[in-house]
Amino acid sequence: MSARIPRALPKAFYKRHTALVAKELLGKILWLKDRSGITAGRIVETEAYRGDDPASHSSKQHQSGGTPRASIMFGEPGVAYVYFIYGMYEMLNFVTEPKGEAGAVLVRALEPVEGEALMARRRKHGLTQRSRIELARGPGKLCRALGVRMKHNGAQLRGPEIFVTDDGFVPASISVSPRVGIRAGTETLHRFFITDNPFVSRSPQNREARR
């Protein structure tokens, strides 16, 4: 079980409009490497948060570069933005847009492709076919499964701990919907997911318009 991690996507991939990056991340593979081992999953669901969008952490003090927590969203693209929420869960985002423009993509769900046993141990699950779907189906779950912690805040997405790679997979169809769990900005269709993919997190809005 010694996975060889391929070359990661370049910084330029992230230095673009956040919604475009969120959409193009679908099908890419996210790797986490730590002392426990290597885990990886194919990204099947993302959300875009950008600029002064009221749903985005970057909307507050937007003119002056954001609150302390969100200031990383105004910085260099291609790094991880990790934050802690509900007293229990980490959330993993990728910083987007050129430096000075605020943006980040929330990674919401993965299809496990490497290190499933380790993921199951971290999630305290067995490895039935059923639970395999549940391993990383949701932003809190995937951070648990991969071992994403606050210490990864600011980490590069080209290693040595976090990698995002492209194996050539192209989703057959992509769907969009409102974002999940927010109060403001609910009209914006900035949630992207691979159509009919069973690893996409459960939500009442799974039957939204395709494109």
Place this chain on the structure above:
DNA sequence: GAATCGATGATCT
């Protein structure tokens, strides 16, 4: 399958 609710702590006002 769907609805409800408590856990638990950092962040912001």
Place this chain on the structure above:
DNA sequence: GATCATCGATTCA
């Protein structure tokens, strides 16, 4: 002091 880009247990069906 209120809010929160969530989850799992519980209940009802």
